[in-house]
Amino acid sequence: MKDRIVLDASALPMHGMGAASPTWWATCAFMLIEGSGFALALAVYLYLMSLAPSWPMEAPPPDLWAGTWLTLMLIASVVPNVLVSRWAHRRDLRKVQVGLVVMTMLGIIPLVLRAFEFTKLHIRWDDNAYGSIVWMLLGLHTTHILTDVVDTVVLACLMFSRHADNTRRYGDVQDNCMYWNFVVVAWLPLYGCIYGLARL
């Protein structure tokens, strides 16, 4: 079949940002997968709670301080996170580099707090079904923090390398910021469940 040229694409950019980038859509799709996972885990929590004669089962509710500090830390981290995303949009390499180092710190601190949080649940995963599901909720979310921190560290290294100053990399930084926002937002209903519902 013969080609009849009707469009010229040579003036188009060689990489689109935001919704013009396939990676942005894939990040959204992965958030949908993870979000479905979190929603199901919450549904299982509510299901087990509805069956139990008392809740929490044979344990006091978890102590508030570690989880609450962690929640405040996560919410606060959204501000620098959004700033990093804006700097990436403006292709301000120096600020993005600093921002990624800061965001690495802001990812590690919640992990430290999370270690305390597990000890303040006052129940083990193998004590009863209540213990199993709270450990599951916390474990699932911890995996997400951990993955994003590793991702941020690798991205930070990349932004200090010769590959840094590239639209593609700035897009990666923005997608990473979007994913961190998701990790923070996904935590809020979990926090409500683990600490709020256990006190009703």
Add this chain to the structure above:
Amino acid sequence: MTRDQGARVPLDVDISDAELERQLKETWSSKPGLWGAISTVDHKVVAGRYIATAFVFLILGGLLAMAMRLQLSQPEARFINPDRYNQIFTMHGSTMMFLFAVPVMEAMAAYLVPLMVGTRNIAFPRLNAFSYWIFLFGGILLWVAFALDTAPDVGWFAYVPLAGPQYAPGKRADLWAQMITFTEVAALAVAVEIAVTVFKQRAPGMSLDRIPVLVWAMLVMSFLVIMAMPAIMFSSTTLILDRLVGTHFYNPAEGGDALLWQHLFWFFGHPEVYIIFLPAVGMVSTILPAFVGRPLFGYMLLVMALITTGVLSFGLWVHHMFTVGLPRVGESFFTASSMSIAVPAGIQIFCWLATLWAGKPVYKTPLLFILGFIVTFVMGGMTGVMVASVPFDTQVHDTYFVVAHFHYVLIGGAVFPLIAAVYYWFPKMTGRMMSERLGRWSFWLIFCGFHLTFFPMHILGLWGMPRRIYTYQPELPWTSLNLFVSLSALVLAGGFLVFFVNAIRSRRNGLPAGSNPWGAATLEWATSSPPPPYNFRRIPVVSSLDPLTPGENELPVVAGLRTDRRELLVTSVVEALPQARESSTTDSVWPFWAAVATSVMLVWSIFTPWAVVWGSIPVAITLIGWFWPKGSPEDES
């Protein structure tokens, strides 16, 4: 910075077609040799392997079915002992659902969608390669376990407490659960690729109302995978945790609940049926017009029916649990929702009938399989409406009636269209036609063999024969019908044998197909058969639902793409207006190593939870190797 904007780069303008094809071939071809084969990311090569592997699992699953039919052909037979029989029916169901049906449909999508939307490769080609290796390793895991007599023996839905730590000691149930993790990771990866390919890589001008029905079907299927598979991932993971580290999700003695398993499993398991069936709807809708000589009737209705089915499929799962003693209101609700899904299914059937009615059918093999599909699927749908009613379901639950019903909808509803699709797209994939004579033989053997095998199972079920029994007593009235079913199964197997012989012979000796042997209207027929590594010399421009018209010798295309790097067009979601000249990743061996590292971690974690900690380090290393830029032209922006 724009590293090379303004620099001189080779574009696809002002050069001859032959020179352009030479340059594109150089850029898009994989290297020869073993490492080239392992590192290729061409969606056609990867999907071809996926399809071939899935059909190998179909053969293996079919052989297990024949083994079961041998055992049941006479009362109190001694061919297979009860333990082996339990493993065989579990392996049969698990293989057919997780290693054949879902993978083969996704693989068809991975092959066809990029061609049908007019792009050069699937989105995230390396993820696609990773997905194949994970699928392959998961399948090998299950079958090696079977060879070692440690295959799962708890049924393909692995109900607790039977699959829990108390009643299923050893590692059999864990192997089942981890096989699930493998196949779901693979399926989720392909689903994301398909969704992004459809959203962002459609040819310019292919607005939402010009997307081929098959592509719509694959898009809805991808969303079902994305929303439903997390449920089975969650349940298989918690099952392993219950068995390995002593959690109590499914242990009623410690506040857990056995029914929770059924809810989670069927919240995935019912959409699963449509994950298999909706691609088949797309295939039928795409193939039919080519054999009746007129466009599809009711494009918009069919697309709406696809989406409606997808949404409704999440509200039906409880109809698998009618006999577990749920509240009456819940049962009524799920009866209503189960019956309501017959509405979009009916719309689809009537659209196809109208297309047939208004056209002049040419009875080639693909059309025969579609007609066989319509007959068989309608019958399966009828028994579906029957079992949607609680009193009837209570009578036939766990009998051969249910076995008959779901084989009618799964084989009739998905395998018949799939075989039609193989006959239809085989010329595109291989450049050669399949034999029409053997095609007719395979159709009549499969169609008659299928009905003779599975229709009597309805009667056996109504006569009270439970499923999953390894034998029965001679006093029961099931003997002659079981022998009849077993003999008929030979006819069915013979039909599949003819089909495979036809495929293998035609691949070498079939008549040359040319680019568009059926005179079809979708874009995959605009390129040569088999398509070159870059799919299209230039990316087509679409201005109608049927981009190809018979007799037309010209294709409107886009120019201005680079030839020295793998480049394709990214377009907007709704109107498909060009947005960017995006690069497509080069071949890489890292997805293979990432799949190896992931497999080691997953298999190891059946034995100790620490595997997740230590095993994730190699996974992270391979992923960094995968994503770290190598300074190739594809990284420029």
